[in-house]
Amino acid sequence: MxxxxxxxxETLAALCGEPGLSGREEPVRxxxxxxxxxxxxxxxxxxxxxxxxxxxxxxxxxxxxxSAHMDEVGFLVSGIDAEGYxxxxxxxxxxxxxxxxxxxxxGAQGIPGVILARPPHLQKRxxxxxxxxxxxxxxxxxxxxxxQAERHVAVGDSVLFDAxxxxxxxxxVAGRAFDDRAGCxxxxxxxxxxxxxxxxxxxxxxxxxGLRGAGPAAYAVDPQLALVLEVTGASDVPxxxxxxxxxxxxxxxxxxxxxxxxxxPAALVELLVDTAQRAGIPWQWRKTVAGGTEAGRILQTxxxxxxxxxxxxxxxxxxxxxxxxxxxxxxxxxLTRAFVERVGREAGxxxxxxxxQRQG
Amino acid sequence: MVVTxxxxxxxAALCRAPGLSGREEPARxxxxDAARPLCDAVQLDPLGNAVAWRRAAEPPTGAGTxxxxxxxxxxxxxxxxxxxxxxxxxxxxxxxxxxxxxxVDPKTVLGQAxxxxxxxxxxxxxxxxxxxxxxxxxxxxPVPVEELFVDTGLPEEQVREAIPPGSAVTFAGEPRALLDxxxxxxxxxxxxxxxxxxxxxxxxxxRPLAVDLYVVATVQEELGFRGATAVxxxxxxxxxxxxxxxFARQPGVSEAEGVELGGGPAVAVGPVIHxxxxxxxxxxAGAVGIPxxxxxxxxxxxxxxxxxxxxxxxxxxGVVSVPMRSMHAPAGVVAxxxxxxxxxxxxxxxxxxxxxxLEEVRDGGAAGSL
Numbered sequence: 259m260x261x262x263x264x265x266x267x268e269t270l271a272a273l274c275g276e277p278g279l280s281g282r283e284e285p286v287r288x289x290x291x292x293x294x295x296x297x298x299x300x301x302x303x304x305x306x307x308x309x310x311x312x313x314x315x316x317x318x319x320x321x322x323x324x325s326a327h328m329d330e331v332g333f334l335v336s337g338i339d340a341e342g343y344x345x346x347x348x349x350x351x352x353x354x355x356x357x358x359x360x361x362x363x364x365g366a367q368g369i370p371g372v373i374l375a376r377p378p379h380l381q382k383r384x385x386x387x388x389x390x391x392x393x394x395x396x397x398x399x400x401x402x403x404x405x406q407a408e409r410h411v412a413v414g415d416s417v418l419f420d421a422x423x424x425x426x427x428x429x430x431v432a433g434r435a436f437d438d439r440a441g442c443x444x445x446x447x448x449x450x451x452x453x454x455x456x457x458x459x460x461x462x463x464x465x466x467x468g469l470r471g472a473g474p475a476a477y478a479v480d481p482q483l484a485l486v487l488e489v490t491g492a493s494d495v496p497x498x499x500x501x502x503x504x505x506x507x508x509x510x511x512x513x514x515x516x517x518x519x520x521x522x523p524a525a526l527v528e529l530l531v532d533t534a535q536r537a538g539i540p541w542q543w544r545k546t547v548a549g550g551t552e553a554g555r556i557l558q559t560x561x562x563x564x565x566x567x568x569x570x571x572x573x574x575x576x577x578x579x580x581x582x583x584x585x586x587x588x589x590x591x592x593l594t595r596a597f598v599e600r601v602g603r604e605a606g607x608x609x610x611x612x613x614x615q616r617q618g
Numbered sequence: 619m620v621v622t623x624x625x626x627x628x629x630a631a632l633c634r635a636p637g638l639s640g641r642e643e644p645a646r647x648x649x650x651d652a653a654r655p656l657c658d659a660v661q662l663d664p665l666g667n668a669v670a671w672r673r674a675a676e677p678p679t680g681a682g683t684x685x686x687x688x689x690x691x692x693x694x695x696x697x698x699x700x701x702x703x704x705x706x707x708x709x710x711x712x713x714x715x716x717x718x719x720x721x722v723d724p725k726t727v728l729g730q731a732x733x734x735x736x737x738x739x740x741x742x743x744x745x746x747x748x749x750x751x752x753x754x755x756x757x758x759x760p761v762p763v764e765e766l767f768v769d770t771g772l773p774e775e776q777v778r779e780a781i782p783p784g785s786a787v788t789f790a791g792e793p794r795a796l797l798d799x800x801x802x803x804x805x806x807x808x809x810x811x812x813x814x815x816x817x818x819x820x821x822x823x824x825r826p827l828a829v830d831l832y833v834v835a836t837v838q839e840e841l842g843f844r845g846a847t848a849v850x851x852x853x854x855x856x857x858x859x860x861x862x863x864x865f866a867r868q869p870g871v872s873e874a875e876g877v878e879l880g881g882g883p884a885v886a887v888g889p890v891i892h893x894x895x896x897x898x899x900x901x902x903a904g905a906v907g908i909p910x911x912x913x914x915x916x917x918x919x920x921x922x923x924x925x926x927x928x929x930x931x932x933x934x935x936g937v938v939s940v941p942m943r944s945m946h947a948p949a950g951v952v953a954x955x956x957x958x959x960x961x962x963x964x965x966x967x968x969x970x971x972x973x974x975x976l977e978e979v980r981d982g983g984a985a986g987s988l
Contacts, residue, residue: 343869353749355760359726359947361791361802370794372802376870379920382681386725387759394871398943400796400952402880410797420794421731424741426794430771432743472983497747498768548750552867574770577729579743581771 263588267431269293269446270587271423273439277368279416280329280349280467283307284368285444287328287448290296290461298574299383300461308475309461319455320608321565322598323481324448325552326488327465330434331576332415333392335364338408341402344371346392353524354389356577361458362397365415365548371399419578429584430507436580438465440570441487444591448487449594455602464549469519474547474550476559482614483526483564484602487594489582490514490544491568493568505571507583510540511590514567517544519554522566525611530597532568537596544569564613625817625958628652629801630793631785632677632756632809636733638786639699639719639840642666645784645805648695649835656819657833667849670819671767690973691830691934693855694964695846695922696815697862700805703787703945705734705768712774713767714742716787720840722858725760726947731790734770741790742770779821786903789948797956800879801972806950810957811861814883817961822969829856839922846922850929856927856976857895857934858957861951864913866941877911877941880953883960884939888915888929890927892934894979899936908959913939934979938963 273295278286287309298311309328315455320558331350338344344364358375378386399418401407404527421434433439442461449459462471476484493508505512513530514522534541544567557567570590573581601607608614628648637645646668653670654660661669674689675979701720714734718724727744734740746761747766769786770777803809813834822831832853837845839862850858864884865876870948877884885899903910914922918924927935940960944950 338868350896353728353757354758355725356729359723359944359949361794361949362731370796370802371943372796372949372951374868374870374944374951375723376868377945377947378721378725379864379946380865380871380875389725389758389760398796398800398802398868400798400800400802400951404799406797420792424731425742426771428772428776432741432771477841490747491750493751494711495745495769496711497765498751525898546750572747574729574743577743578731579731581743581769583771584928591730 263537263584266447266587267584268586270439270443273442274423274433274435275418277418278328278330279332279418280391282416283328283463285538287461289443289540290446294449295423297450303357304475304478306471306474307463307470310475310479311459313449313452314456317454317456319602319605320482321456322601323458323460323476323479323484324445324594325460325462325475325484325486326445327462327471327552328442329463329466330437331466333412335415335417337413338404339396342403342407343396344411345399345561346397348392351498352576354392357392357395358390360578361420362417363409363420365401367528369399370420371397374398417494421578429588431584432579432580432581434578436572436582437448437489437575438570440489440587442581444487444587444594447591448594448598453598453602457493462552469550469555471554473555473559474608476556480560481563483608484556485594485597486551486565488551488567489570489572489575491575492571492573495573505542505544507571507573509542510586511593512542512544512569512571514544517550518548519550520557520567522553523564523613525613526564526566529611531569532570533600535599537592539593539596541593625813626954629809629813630955632812633803633805636699636735636788637700638702638788639838641735641786642698642837645763646835649698649816649973652816653819653833655686656823663849663852665845666837667845669849670833672822672827672831674828674830689830690763690856690976691832691853692905692968692971693853693858693926694815694833695836695851695858695920695926696811698812699807699837699840700807701789701840705783705785705787706783707783708778708781710797712772712777713769714781716768718763718883721787721946724763727758728761730948732768732787734768734781735786738780739818740770740772740781740813741927742768745769776814791949794886800951800973801954802949802951803974804948804954806942807863807945810942810952810962814861814940814957817958818964818968819963821962825966825969826850827977829973832967835865836922841927843922846925850926850933854894854930855933858881859964860922860926860937861960862921862939862947863942864939865945866943868943879941879943881911881941881954881957882909884911884941886913886915886919886937886939890919890923891915891936892979895936899938899967902970903963906966908963910963929936
């Protein structure tokens with residue numbers, strides 16, 4: 259693996275090693291801050307927990323905001339039964355079908371537990387055909403009573419799948435929370451370089467519970483343009499019809515022309531595509547309409563901030579182990595850097611493309 | 619009851635070792651390495667059953683119906699195999715189609731990490747088509763096994779070369795200590811039983827036995843007690859015990875359906891269980907102060923005892939089980955104290971056996987035995 263790619267993979271692995279449920283992003287924020295300390299002009303955390311890294315403050319030209327969300331989907335402990343089992347609710351979109359029988363970690367201490375499944379030997383036919391909703395499942399942490407459980411966990415504690423990071427071979431990796439630690443890894447490495455314009459990297463909070471951190475962050479940063487770094491569900495797997503294929507692993511960063519929350523300005527989409535083509539970076543369209551990203555929020559902030567999204571294709575997002583291709587991660591970084599470099603270097607580019615306010 | 623660090627480590631090592639039915643070698647090796655210093659000889663049979671033999675102090679010949687020169691013996695069978703999958707085909711894109719081996723619960727496998735044992739070991743994930751390709755009706759049912767696949771992330775040519783059909787696929791996951799001496803991990807069915815069997819040997823080390831003891835890590839129990847069938851025939855034990863796991867109470871498993879986790883070994887009673895074996899087990903437990911539970915075992919018990927009981931001309935059999943939550947899911951839960959107590963019960967049962975008692979139990983007509 260080329261050294262640059264292996265560093266990117268190491269950053270991704272480190273970020274996946276930190277728990278960061280929506281609303282509980284602190285461990286991820288600390289890790290990111292540690293990676294950027296001394297490499298950016300300033301680092302601050304806002305009232306919601308967004309981490310804002312400024313590089314090149316005061317440089318001429320547009321201020322560019324790049325964002326990636328630190329939070330991941332998971333669960334919250336919603337109650338503790340008298341016998342010591344934990345009840346839980348979902349935070350963010352999760353498929354009930356992936357829950358039973360999985361190992362989890364609870365709270366800041368990462369207390370191990372198991373989402374218990376009812377033995378199949380005891381199930382009759384209709385029960386075998388029924389998916390158990392999350393509300394009917396319980397987590398066993400080994401406690402014998404509520405009092406014993408309460409010495410180690412509390413209502414409101416986060417619950418995450420007990421999964422980390424693993425190399426699969428052939429440049430592919432698997433891990434928990436690739437959505438959106440992959441975007442965070444790209445953003446960290448983007449910020450390690452220097453650009454001709456001011457770049458503000460925002461590691462946002464609470465994307466998975468309604469794209470909540472990005473708007474307030476964009477309001478405070480007040481950029482001329484924003485780019486959101488995400489992952490997008492790849493469906494190059496059996497059962498997905500090829501005509502409807504959203505994105506594929508290995509085909510490069512996916513550029514959004516529409517998602518559930520966002521209609522990025524066509525000029526921005528063209529600029530991204532053009533930048534990729536000029537730099538010889540492979541790219542693909544993000545073809546599904548499902549799922550929204552923070553770009554939609556940013557477009558509605560203040561008087562409207564042009565924003566678009568570039569995503570790393572990723573299989574099995576929102577499950578214990580997602581899979582992505584390191585080449586796609588590296589190419590997403592390459593495209594992001596090339597884009598920022600171009601916007602900073604080519605004076606008047608944004609005006610010329612109609613992406614800045616101008617006389618009619 | 620203080621559970622040794624050693625037992626917890628042994629159980630973790632057993633759980634980490636893969637051992638799909640028919641491909642039990644890694645799990646079996648952990649058993650053999652632990653058992654070898656605790657017995658007189660170890661042996662592997664043609665099917666892969668691993669036999670640890672403790673010789674009786676005196677030649678334990680019986681004067682009764684046993685053939686002249688035959689030695690009275692106890693067989694303890696703990697199945698080494700676990701449920702999982704076998705690769706049936708490689709699809710376009712390098713995805714693996716699989717079929718279950720043993721009673722895999724399709725409701726528990728989607729999104730689970732696995733190990734694929736081809737020409738090398740590969741990590742993989744069990745996947746299905748993404749949710750936005752499914753209808754609402756499809757999302758309300760578990761994904762059928764035929765629609766699942768294993769994704770190793772590797773390119774098709776590499777997969778075809780390195781992962782032939784017939785490759786084993788086992789659940790991946792790290793064993794974890796839970797609160798209060800509980801333990802979570804993959805393959806506790808039946809590594810908990812195997813650990814108890816090793817604990818039995820450990821507690822018998824240095825103590826004389828009046829009968830031979832065979833502690834066997836059997837193969838292919840999950841497919842119908844196939845290892846136990848062959849090894850019982852070959853060893854001709856006078857009596858046999860299966861040590862396995864049984865359902866522990868949990869949300870969804872009522873008092874009627876399961877035993878208490880932490881309540882000690884579950885001693886089975888039922889048609890397949892020889893009443894004298896059952897009585898002796900509970901007597902021993904009472905005499906040495908091992909808390910135990912009684913479990914009604916219907917039909918054939920679902921353990922190696924089913925094969926032991928009808929071997930050759932019949933063998934008196936019993937079952938002792940470690941209570942377990944979430945059986946046949948990728949991760950389950952046991953209490954370490956139950957594993958240890960099960961091992962202790964097996965040891966005390968074996969230590970107290972005499973050739974005379976075994977002869978009596980074998981003669982169905984003897985007063986009081988049936």
